[in-house]
Amino acid sequence: VTVFKMRAPGMSLNRIPIFVWAQVVTAFMVMFAMPAIMVASTCLILDRLVGTHFYNPAEGGDPLLWQHLFWFFGHPEVYIIFIPATGIVGTIIATFSRRHIFGYLALVVSLVATGFMGFGLWVHHMFAAGLPQLGQSFFTAASMMIIVPTALQIFGWIATLWTARRLQITVPFLYAASFFFVFIMGGLTGAMLASVPLDRQVHDTYFVVAHFHYVLIGGSTFPLLGGLVYWFPKITGRMMGERLGRWSFWLLFIGFNVTFFPMHLLGLAGMPRRVYTYPASMGWGSLNFLATVGAAIIFVSLLLFLINVITSLRAGAAAGSNPWGASTLEWATVSPPPPYNFLPQPTVASREPLWHGELTPPPIIGLGSEKREVLVTAVLDAEPDHRYKSPGPSLWPLLTAVATTVMFIWSIFQAMGLIWGAIPTFICLIGWFWPTKGKERLDSGAPDGLTLGEGLS
């Protein structure tokens, strides 16, 4: 809703930053995937607490129903983890290539297509559960098909790098670039696993463990750490140490590959997942030892990262508003941004407003300065539509969150916890909703109706 309705005027849909698009697609996927885990776990807890038989085959239930519902959530969840990371990679690559992202429209359409296709793959987690042949073939084809939009994004980034004006190899860039190597390795084993015969062969082996660590650490952890280094100056006002940053990046990159690459070989050699030991005669010892050494290197790298965060928080170089020379709007305000973000609110006239600084668009005036007033804009072209008063500070949301938490934790153990726990939750919600005289105003004593706009005009 924020992305659709509360943009800077002038930021039409085709000017939304690529990272924000990634978050929109993620939000939609959350909306349609989470109900599956909601239904699945509600049925599970009912089976456990009040004697229903959803998953009990003796009374007409079916454990496979759990698997379907769980993976209908579980597979989209992989993309919920992965898609924001692609937005981070695209942002970092464009910034340090000093040019707009190549094929913006194709990249956005790829993100949306990935969002849709992510819902058509869940059965590939269940190839060993004895499903009909036709279903397996369909889900193999669907799993192969999702390679297309993902590859399109990767080619878009390669084209951006290829035509870069001046490539800057910074720490965030290293994390984004490592995505190419690590994630594509995981994608290649993914294409192998999508095929049923190979999947059956290596099902529940370390090959699968290697695959999903390459996909998720490459497709999410590396970009997320890169994103943290990239936005750290905006969040805190200080830069992270570059030298220590390079050390922790390279240690992570090496440690990760030393840990997880041998698992491909272990899986192909038949080592099953989820075992804590195995007979020495299997001959898996040396590769497992290598993986353990890699894990120790990962530990050191993340420790260095943490030390870097702490020392930079205390003594990092002052960042200024736009240390990377980036193009998007968050870099237009000071670091760290004040609670109201901008004063006055900006408008934009291009996709890279900060790279077109000579055409500074007009700022916004006329929003209330004595109440928390925000501008609501139209969905397509973000024309100003109306003003909207945000609620003032209140304790009720916190109390509601606490009451809801108590209700759900209680309901894990006792069915009546849901009933009794709902009462304080409902009371808190009423307290939150009930209009309070004067509360919606901020602490200034200014009379109603005096706005910044009037002051200026």
Next chain:
Amino acid sequence: VNATNAPPIALDVGMLPNHAFGFRSVMWWATICMIAIESMAFALAITSYLYLKGRVPHWPAGVPTPGLFWGTLNVVILVASAWPNLLARKAAERYDIAGVRLWMAIALAFALAFNIVRFLEFQQLNVRWDTNAYGSVTWFLLGLHTTHVLTDFMDSTVLAAVMFCGRVDENRFVDVSENAMYWNFVVLSWLPIYAVIYLAPRIV
């Protein structure tokens, strides 16, 4: 602001309205998102019902089909409630506080009647939730919809109370309008769930 051809120095939004109805408002979008989430939950619950039904030769196995009377009566009550609900929405969009109070009260009476009949509906399902998987999923579907009518009844009551005795500004009229839209979702979602609970067991 831009009276001449010179570049504008500022964009003054002070004269824009301080609220909007329908798809212009953030509340509409938030409610639509809520409806999307809930629709997905209903769709998955119905899918689970049909999945379990497809796995056995006889459905329901060894228990009678649910009685039709109270469920069908509730279809009539709920569809009829769409009318006062629509009038409450229209009154809100004309800022007609008397009309909002009247039609919200009538819509609430329908919702109350529906909840009472819903209690009788559960008695007439002719199966317990712990009898077998059929009983479980039937109670689950009816329970899921009941959660929606019950919570919507309660939050509509609170909103009506605000409209009767709270501080009413323009955004409260927007709330009434969006609340009415959500009630339409509760009405519409009942039709497929009714069909699944009461008609699916009768299809051999």
